[in-house]
Amino acid sequence: MKKPFGKLSKVSGKNHAVDPKKLYDNWANEYEEELINCYGYIAHEITTNKFNAIIANKNIQIMDVGCGTGLVGKELKKLGYLNIDGCDISPKMLEEAKKTNAYQGLIELDLNQEIINGLKRYDALISVGCFGYGSLNIKSLLNLIKLVNTNGVIFIFMNAQPFISENYQKYISLFVKKGLWKINSISEYNYMNELKRPGKLIIGIKK
Numbered sequence: 001m002k003k004p005f006g007k008l009s010k011v012s013g014k015n016h017a018v019d020p021k022k023l024y025d026n027w028a029n030e031y032e033e034e035l036i037n038c039y040g041y042i043a044h045e046i047t048t049n050k051f052n053a054i055i056a057n058k059n060i061q062i063m064d065v066g067c068g069t070g071l072v073g074k075e076l077k078k079l080g081y082l083n084i085d086g087c088d089i090s091p092k093m094l095e096e097a098k099k100t101n102a103y104q105g106l107i108e109l110d111l112n113q114e115i116i117n118g119l120k121r122y123d124a125l126i127s128v129g130c131f132g133y134g135s136l137n138i139k140s141l142l143n144l145i146k147l148v149n150t151n152g153v154i155f156i157f158m159n160a161q162p163f164i165s166e167n168y169q170k171y172i173s174l175f176v177k178k179g180l181w182k183i184n185s186i187s188e189y190n191y192m193n194e195l196k197r198p199g200k201l202i203i204g205i206k207k
Contacts, residue, residue, distance in 0.1 A: 020135050021110075024068070024090035031069050031093070040193025047128050047157045047201060048075035054203070055153060058082055060123035063147055064103070065111065066130030068093045073102030076126075085120070087111070111136055115143045124153045131158035131168075138171050145180050148206040154181065160188065160198035172202065179207050 024031075035041035058080045064072045067086030076084055077100070084102055087109040088094050094106045125148050130136045141156075148154055162168070175181055184203040191199040 018133075021089045024088070025092040028069065028090065028092035028096050031096070032071065035192075039195045039197075041191065042193060043128050043157050043189075043191035043199060044071040044075055046189050046191060046199075047126060047155055048072060048079060050201065050203070051076070051124070051126060051153075051155055052079045055124060061085075061120075063087065063120075063122040063125045065125060065127035065144060065147070066136065067097050067103070067106070068129075070097035070100035070102055072126055072128050073097060074100050077102040085122070111140045111143045115146045119147065121149045122147055122152060123149055124155070126155045128155075128157045129159075131156065132162045138166060138168065141168075141171060141175065142180075145175065145206060150206055152206045154202075154204040154206060156202040156204075157189075157191070158200055158202070160200050163200045168200075172204075181206050 027034075059082055062076065062081060062084045064076075064084055064086040067073060067088050068090075070086065073084050073086055083104055085105040085107070086094070086097055086103045087107045088097070089108065089110050091108050094108060097103060097106055125144060127136070127144060131140070144154060144156070158168075169186075172183060172186075176183060181204040184205060185201075186203075187201045189199050189201060191197050
């Protein structure tokens with residue numbers, strides 16, 4: 001198995017401090033080439049295939065959080081979903097996502113900050129690869145939940161390392177106790193064919 005190098009190494013391990021907007025702006029042009037061709041990245045495929053197995057209605061309103069270059073949007077479009085918006089902290093990533101023609105709308109948004117009143121709410125939300133060191137954090141979970149309509153579905157795929165070291169399970173359970181959502185499943189997947197990269201796919205329902 002390979003070890004992460006280049007920009008991926010900067011978001012690997014909790015000792016790396018990064019400015020996510022700057023990092024992903026600088027990574028946008030090579031992002032897909034590096035992740036897919038060098039590492040065999042498949043987190044977007046794992047998540048959208050599971051989404052398709054659960055969500056039959058192709059007309060629901062979907063938010064792709066941390067859409068990056070549009071990997072999730074492209075997969076959803078192939079599967080027949082029609083109403084997809086995306087958000088990301090990086091304007092350069094959003095420029096790449098726009099080229100996919102998979103999204104109805106794209107907005108620059110920092111979900112580590114408080115959600116702005118008046119933002120649209122969605123029937124389903126997908127966030128793939130956004131939670132981790134230097135990216136979205138535990139506080140952002142509340143913002144994601146706020147973006148979803150009651151009974152809407154939330155799919156979060158994240159690196160297992162911060163899930164464990166930052167004790168995400170504690171906060172996931174706390175939000176269940178508070179009646180904010182219920183958890184359908186938390187599943188484990190290795191999400192890079194060329195790299196040992198354990199991940200967690202969390203599927204929840206907004207209460």
